[in-house]
Amino acid sequence: MKQTINFTLNGELVEVEIEPHLTLLQLLRDKLELIGTKEGCGMGECGACTVLLDGKTVNSCIFPAMEVEGKKVVTIEGLMDAQGNLHPIQKAFVEQGAVQCGFCTPGMVLSAKALLDENPKPTEEEIRHGIAGNLCRCTGYIQIIEAIKAVSGQ
Amino acid sequence: MEEFINVGKRIPKMDAEEKVTGKAIYIHDLKIPGMLHGKILYSPHPHAKIKSIDTSKAEKLPGVKAVLTGYNIPPIKFGFYKDNTPLKANKVCSLRDEVAAVAATDLDIAEEALDLIKVEYEILPGVFDPEEAMKEGAPLIHEEHVGGKEKKPTNVLNLPWRLIAGDVEEARKNSAFVAEDRFKVTWVTHCCMGTSGCVAQFDLKNNLTVYSITQIPSLEQRDFTEALAAMGLKGKKARVIKTMIGGGFGSKLDTYAFEYIAILLAFKTRKPVKIVFSREEEFFATSPRQPAIIDIAQGCTKEGILTFRDIRMILDNGAYTSWGATTPSVMMMPISSLYKVPNVRYIAKCVYTNNTYSQAMRGYGNPQATFAIDSQMDILAEMAGIDPLDFRLRNANTPGEVTPQNFKIVSCGLRECIDAVAQKLDWRQSRGKRDGRGVGMASLIHVGGGARVYKSDGCGTIIKIDDFGTVNVFTGATDMGQGSDTVIAQIVAEELGVRVEDVVVTHTDTDICPWDVGAHASRTTFVAGNSARGAAKKVKEQLLEIAAKSISESPENLDIRDRTIYSKKDPEKKSPLGKVLRAAHYAAGGSMVMGEYFYDPNNENLDREFKGNLSVTYAYGTHGVEVEVDKETGQVKILRYVAAHDVGKAINPMLLEGQVYGGATQGIGYALTERLILQNGKVMNPNFLDYKMLTAKDVPNFETIVVETNDEFGPFGAKGIGEPGLVPTAPAIANAIYDAVGVRIKDLPITPEKVLGALKEKAK
Numbered sequence: 045m046k047q048t049i050n051f052t053l054n055g056e057l058v059e060v061e062i063e064p065h066l067t068l069l070q071l072l073r074d075k076l077e078l079i080g081t082k083e084g085c086g087m088g089e090c091g092a093c094t095v096l097l098d099g100k101t102v103n104s105c106i107f108p109a110m111e112v113e114g115k116k117v118v119t120i121e122g123l124m125d126a127q128g129n130l131h132p133i134q135k136a137f138v139e140q141g142a143v144q145c146g147f148c149t150p151g152m153v154l155s156a157k158a159l160l161d162e163n164p165k166p167t168e169e170e171i172r173h174g175i176a177g178n179l180c181r182c183t184g185y186i187q188i189i190e191a192i193k194a195v196s197g198q
Numbered sequence: 199m200e201e202f203i204n205v206g207k208r209i210p211k212m213d214a215e216e217k218v219t220g221k222a223i224y225i226h227d228l229k230i231p232g233m234l235h236g237k238i239l240y241s242p243h244p245h246a247k248i249k250s251i252d253t254s255k256a257e258k259l260p261g262v263k264a265v266l267t268g269y270n271i272p273p274i275k276f277g278f279y280k281d282n283t284p285l286k287a288n289k290v291c292s293l294r295d296e297v298a299a300v301a302a303t304d305l306d307i308a309e310e311a312l313d314l315i316k317v318e319y320e321i322l323p324g325v326f327d328p329e330e331a332m333k334e335g336a337p338l339i340h341e342e343h344v345g346g347k348e349k350k351p352t353n354v355l356n357l358p359w360r361l362i363a364g365d366v367e368e369a370r371k372n373s374a375f376v377a378e379d380r381f382k383v384t385w386v387t388h389c390c391m392g393t394s395g396c397v398a399q400f401d402l403k404n405n406l407t408v409y410s411i412t413q414i415p416s417l418e419q420r421d422f423t424e425a426l427a428a429m430g431l432k433g434k435k436a437r438v439i440k441t442m443i444g445g446g447f448g449s450k451l452d453t454y455a456f457e458y459i460a461i462l463l464a465f466k467t468r469k470p471v472k473i474v475f476s477r478e479e480e481f482f483a484t485s486p487r488q489p490a491i492i493d494i495a496q497g498c499t500k501e502g503i504l505t506f507r508d509i510r511m512i513l514d515n516g517a518y519t520s521w522g523a524t525t526p527s528v529m530m531m532p533i534s535s536l537y538k539v540p541n542v543r544y545i546a547k548c549v550y551t552n553n554t555y556s557q558a559m560r561g562y563g564n565p566q567a568t569f570a571i572d573s574q575m576d577i578l579a580e581m582a583g584i585d586p587l588d589f590r591l592r593n594a595n596t597p598g599e600v601t602p603q604n605f606k607i608v609s610c611g612l613r614e615c616i617d618a619v620a621q622k623l624d625w626r627q628s629r630g631k632r633d634g635r636g637v638g639m640a641s642l643i644h645v646g647g648g649a650r651v652y653k654s655d656g657c658g659t660i661i662k663i664d665d666f667g668t669v670n671v672f673t674g675a676t677d678m679g680q681g682s683d684t685v686i687a688q689i690v691a692e693e694l695g696v697r698v699e700d701v702v703v704t705h706t707d708t709d710i711c712p713w714d715v716g717a718h719a720s721r722t723t724f725v726a727g728n729s730a731r732g733a734a735k736k737v738k739e740q741l742l743e744i745a746a747k748s749i750s751e752s753p754e755n756l757d758i759r760d761r762t763i764y765s766k767k768d769p770e771k772k773s774p775l776g777k778v779l780r781a782a783h784y785a786a787g788g789s790m791v792m793g794e795y796f797y798d799p800n801n802e803n804l805d806r807e808f809k810g811n812l813s814v815t816y817a818y819g820t821h822g823v824e825v826e827v828d829k830e831t832g833q834v835k836i837l838r839y840v841a842a843h844d845v846g847k848a849i850n851p852m853l854l855e856g857q858v859y860g861g862a863t864q865g866i867g868y869a870l871t872e873r874l875i876l877q878n879g880k881v882m883n884p885n886f887l888d889y890k891m892l893t894a895k896d897v898p899n900f901e902t903i904v905v906e907t908n909d910e911f912g913p914f915g916a917k918g919i920g921e922p923g924l925v926p927t928a929p930a931i932a933n934a935i936y937d938a939v940g941v942r943i944k945d946l947p948i949t950p951e952k953v954l955g956a957l958k959e960k961a962k
Contacts, residue, residue, distance in 0.1 A: 070314040079227040080220015082444075084391050085477040089886035092391055120220035134218040137212045143850040144860065145679030146217030147391035147444035153218055172894045179886060181389050181445050182679050185858030187852075 051112045054122025068104035068112060069093045071180070072119060080120035080150045091178030094151035095119050101158045101177070120150035123157070132195050133157055140191035145181030152178045156192045165196050204691040204698050204759070205914045208652040208852035211681045212703065213442070222442045223397040225411050226474055233397065234263055236473040237308035239298040239315055240483065241290035244552040244879030247339060248610060252474050255314040256300060259420065261307035263348040264466040267298045270461050272426045276421060276453055279355070279519035281340060282555075289422060290319070291339050292552050293515035293879050294483040296455045301463040322879050323354070326879055328514045328549035329491065336547025339517055339550035353550040353892035355515060359526035361534060361808045363602030364541030369506035373497030375581040382945035385874035386867070387486040388559055388889050392444015395474035398460040405435040406461060411443040411678050413450040414440045414716030417652075419708045421453040425461060431925070440706040446678035447864070449484055450559035451718050452520045456483075467496050483882030485557030486874050488525050489514045492570040493803045496539075502584040504593045506541035507571070509533055515548040516555030523548045524651070525556075525563030530808055533926075534603035535816070536643045537575070537593035542602045558718065560861065561921045564644060565868060565928060568852060569946065572640035572929035576936060585629070586933065587620050590641060590715040595818065597907075604809040606738045607815060609907035609917070611844030612641060612818040619822035632940050634829060635837070639822040640926035644916030646846065647814030647909070648799040649719035656798035657726045658712025659733040659898055663688065663741075663791045665783055667761055669694060669701045671733075674714025675726035679707055680920060681853040682722045682960055686730045688849055689913050693734035694741075694757030696775065711794065720817065720918030725799055727913035732795035740791050741775070744782045749773055776855045797955035799911075814910045817917045819843040821862065821926045832954030833872055834935060842903035843922055847915030852903065854919055856900050862921020867892050869928035874946050 046061045053076070062071055072078045072095070081104055084092030088106040095104045096118040123131040127146050131136070143149050152175060159166055159174035166174065171192045172185075181189065200321040201705045216222040253265040268287030276282050286295045294691045298315050302308035307667050325331040325339070331353040338351050345352040370376060397409040406426060407565035412418045415438045443450070457474050463471040475483065475776035497505040515523055526546040533544045579589035594616060599607040619625075619639050628637045648655045660672040671690055677683040687701040705711055714726065742753040749756065749771050764772035782789050824838040839860050848854045871890035873883040908915035928946055935943050941956035 061878065068762040078220075079223070082224070082392070083226065084393075085886055087885060087887075089479065090391065090477075094660055099691060104502065116837070119239045120218075124219060130215065134215075137218045138214040141208070141856050143214045143217045144856055145391065145443060146222055147224065148215070149217050175894045179389075179391065179892075179893065180890065181391050181864070182448070182860045183856055184861075184863030184892075184900065186859040186900060187856060187895050189894065 047110065049110060049113045054115040054118055058092045062109055064110050066109040068095065068107040068109045071109040072104060078119050078121050082147055082150060084147065091155065092104065092148050093184060094154045096154055096158055099158060099161060101155050103169050120153060123153065129166060133160065134193045136191040140194055142183060142188040142191040148178055148180040154186060160192070160196060168193070199285030202692055204688040205849050207850065208699055209684060209688060210735060212684045212687060214520040217473055218388055224392050224442045224444050225397070226392065227407060228397055228409055228441055230399065230470040231914065233470040233472055234301040234302045234303060234360060234467055235305045235308050236299055236304070236471045237312055238296050238458055238459060239312045239652050241293060243290060243299050243319050243321055245322040246290050246319040247322060248286065248290065249320055250318045251298060252316040253298060256311040259307065259311050259314060261303040262300060262311045263303070263462050263469065264301045264463050265298060265311065266466065267461055270947045272429045274425045275902040276458065276460050277519050278521045278523055282455065282518040284455045284462060290922040292554055296459065296552050299459045299463060301467050310525040324552035324879060326553055327515040328551055328552055331551045333548045335496065336354040339552060355519060355523060355548040355550065357523055358550055358839055359546035361530045361542060361544040361603065363534060366506045366508045366541045366543040369541040370497055373505045374500040375578060376495060376497040377496040377574050377578040377581060379574055379577065380491065381573065382491055383566045383569060384489045384946060385486040385876065386872045387481065387484065387874050388445065388448065388449040388649050390449055393475040393477060393480040394456065395472065396457050396460050397472040397931045398464040399470040400464055400468065404431050407437045407439060408457065408461065409441055410438050411441060411450060412438060413438060413446045413678060413718065415676060415708050416674065416713045417716055419455055422461065425458055429465060434740040437849060438708045440676065443678040446717060447560045448562065448718065451716060476708060478884045481889065482554065482881040485520055485522060485555055486748050487559040488522055488556040488563065488566065490566050491579045494570045494574055496574055496578050498578055498582055502579070502582050502589050502592050504537055507533060507539045508543045511546040513546060514553055514556070514663065516553045517550060518555040520555055520557045521902045522555070522557035524602035527804060527808065529563040529567035531645065532564055532571055532643055535595070535601035535605050536568065536641065537590065538595060540602065553876055554881065560864065561925050562649055564921065565865070566640070568640065568642055568925050569928045572926060573932050573944065576933045577942065579739045584926055586639065587616065587746050589618050589623050595643065595657045604811055606811045608911065609813040609844070609846060610816070610818055611905040611911040612820070614905045615820035615844055616641065616841035618842045618905065619820045619840045622901060623824060623838065625824045628824060629937055634938055635824065636934045636936065637822060637824045637937025638930050638931035638937055639820055641935060642818065642922055642925035644817045644922045644925060645719050645813035646724065646817030647911055648721040648801055649813050650801045650803045651719065652800055655715055655721070655725065656796055657729040657802060658794065658796045659729040660712055660794045660821050661733045661737050661792065663779060664736065665702055665776065667696065667779060669696060671701060671703045671730060672711045673703060673705050673726055673730060675714045675722045676717040677749060680857060681850065682726060684853065685723050685849050686726060687841040689730050690734045692914065693731050694738055696761050700761070720920035720922065722920070723916050724912055724918050726798060729795055729797035731913045732797050736795055737791055740793065741778065741818050745773060745778045748778065748781060758920065814911045815917055817844060817922050818920065819922050819926065820928040823930050823934045825937045826936055827929065827940055829939060829957060832950030832957065834948065834953065836866065836898045840901045840903065841923065842905060843919060844905040844907050844911040845919050846909035846917035847906050848904050849914060849916050855902050857919045858923040859900050861921065862900055862927055863892050863897050865924030865927025866931070866948060868924065870947050
């Protein structure tokens with residue numbers, strides 16, 4: 045039995061009919077074709093599927109889609125401004141070499157955003173803690189940490 | 199020193215914007231109208247006879263379009279030994295053996311269909327230890343496989359890896375000190391963040407297109423063309439189109455059952471079929487790094503000069519033979535040529551077991567061999583009473599050397615690397631305290647100028663320039679995230695006097711791009727770079743020829759800088775590149791500027807004795823670490839990490855650092871935390887909770903030292919850097935642990951339990 049949910053997605057109101065068992069990741073990728081959110085493990089362990097829910101990170105692969113009713117969801121597609129400029133975090137990731145294969149990148153960028161929104165001047169330890177739930181196999185994290193430092197003016 | 203505009207600069211990766219915005223299309227994101235989803239049924243037993251398979255219920259499930267088993271597919275064989283089939287008939291030999299496959303309209307239906315397939319097995323005894331598997335009377339994995347002089351059935355592969363140089367026995371007699379040890383290394387896996395997958399599709403004429411994430415597009419095309427022939431489609435074409443690749447690290451250097459299954463399902467259903475692995479499948483059904491048992495002896499003189507190196511090795515091949523069975527050929531490189539060692543013997547056996555079969559992984563055997571060699575260098579140094587730093591310096595390789603394997607060393611910055619690491623770590627002061635803190639170092643040699651593993655080590659490049667000066671580069675190379683497209687663009691832009699943003703690199707399609715042997719052996723910057731540079735030079739010649747007329751200057755007096763062709767004699771005589779191109783194009787009998795170049799390095803296949811100059815040049819490096827060992831818990835903490843690499847020339851220092859950071863991080867995992875745990879062939883930890891990859895909280899702040907030796911054969915002096923970053927990590931850490939607390943751990947990973955156990959043993 046399908047049910048209707050309403051929520052704000054990347055600043056726009058969305059009304060969508062879904063099967064109640066869907067995960068938020070399935071809703072985003074399969075129903076709404078927002079493929080920027082990645083599935084790395086499907087078990088909430090790698091962080092590739094990270095999105096923001098009312099400003100906090102969630103692993104969308106294990107998050108029930110029904111629970112976003114009335115809430116604000118931000119995915120990687122919602123980060124650029126209306127003119128198509130990269131968000132400062134995205135820009136820093138590009139400039140600091142924080143991207144290799146890129147599969148972890150959308151989730152990593154959103155974890156960085158949640159961190160910096162709450163704590164605009166994080167210490168290196170806080171940065172490392174803030175992205176510890178996002179696994180990356182290519183970069184060794186160093187240039188990601190440098191990118192986040194750069195955005196916070198450090 | 200020549201002043202470069204594009205080379206040597208920290209230029210962001212060309213695909214980074216696509217990736218940070220989520221617009222990049224990976225295999226998981228690809229949808230084709232009418233596309234079906236494929237799922238694979240694996241064997242629940244590591245060794246068993248298939249008595250019967252009943253697929254009738256699965257076939258009747260609404261939405262199921264095809265069910266295949268080993269009994270109704272054409273005779274496709276694949277793998278280095280051609281001992282593997284897409285779906286198994288008669289017998290299964292490991293828990294990743296594919297028994298049946300389904301294509302359905304959605305993934306849920308495909309999964310439900312798998313549950314409806316009934317397979318009856320007769321369980322056979324299995325063998326999971328290569329030493330057990332070598333014994334008389336051990337269960338045979340492949341009954342038809344024979345070996346030895348008597349051609350008897352055996353689990354030992356017919357790949358007699360044997361390298362002999364000088365006289366090891368004589369050298370042993372004449373050595374003042376001899377160390378003998380057994381080291382063990384186990385399975386670790388690539389953990390690409392994007393799981394494996396492909397989409398296969400046939401056109402109306404039965405030509406095949408596979409959307410793939412391969413590191414070897416040209417070889418994959420050849421494998422698939424052979425598969426088409428086996429399917430009765432001889433003469434039909436195979437085209438490989440790469441999507442964005444979510445990590446490689448060697449995992450995509452072979453073709454795999456799932457790809458052939460997708461092809462067979464697509465042929466059967468006449469629809470595109472997509473197969474994408476779950477994370478669990480990625481852990482148990484892809485091929486990890488080879489485990490090995492390494493018996494090693496090395497000797498030296500009183501003065502600390504190496505006399506010999508003698509190694510016997512047993513590798514667990516698993517149930518099937520991929521290219522991974524050739525890793526001993528790469529292990530020969532550090533064994534014969536890491537430090538100067540005049541007498542060398544190396545004998546290795548690969549043995550079939552009922553475990554998962556291994557494959558290529560970054561370093562391709564080198565990390566395993568280097569762990570044993572450079573751990574034992576410290577053991578031997580201690581026996582000889584020499585500081586390990588001095589011991590390494592005394593035996594360090596030098597330019598112009600010819601090693602026992604006949605490698606011709608061109609540029610070699612090993613001494614500089616060792617010195618730089620020692621200086622950074624304040625070696626003389628930090629070492630030898632045994633107070634819970636300690637320092638250690640280890641070095642590496644790796645191919646840095648291609649590697650002639652196949653008959654050709656080449657790469658082709660095609661360049662065309664349009665009316666506006668946009669340079670399209672079609673390369674055989676594969677960018678899997680390491681940034682080869684960007685490096686190639688920098689090289690072409692430098693040669694042509696344009697900017698990186700004028701260059702568009704295409705590497706994704708075998709119908710468009712020239713041949714290349716693949717993204718392996720850290721060869722892309724060197725081989726694809728030289729190829730791109732060669733094509734750019736040919737294009738530049740054409741441009742100067744054309745411009746000579748309008749500028750009225752002879753071509754040899756012209757050059758291009760910042761999109762402008764100018765006279766070197768009179769810089770006022772100049773013309774914008776686009777104008778020259780348009781004039782040439784629109785003139786009567788006009789011309790387009792295009793060029794191609796195939797670069798095949800002047801290196802050698804190994805001969806029957808496994809000797810020969812495998813690479814045009816070699817990369818060197820040294821890693822040094824300072825650790826703190828908690829004597830109560832056995833926990834090892836890395837306090838400092840210094841990585842010095844002789845890279846020839848850094849084309850893009852930012853991407854290069856990324857390779858070193860990423861490599862060393864994988865190396866620390868190999869040394870301390872990562873292990874694919876197999877029990878009776880079953881992967882017990884197929885998830886990121888139980889398989890311990892490093893997180894952002896675990897990595898040290900690496901200090902990178904780039905030693906530029908400007909190799910005479912490299913593009914702008916560059917050598918390879920893809921793999922070296924993880925090669926010396928494990929022995930450097932093991933040596934530091936020894937320096938800190940006096941225990942020597944000889945099997946990886948060095949877990950707190952092992953350290954604690956060794957400390958307790960030592961205290962007895």
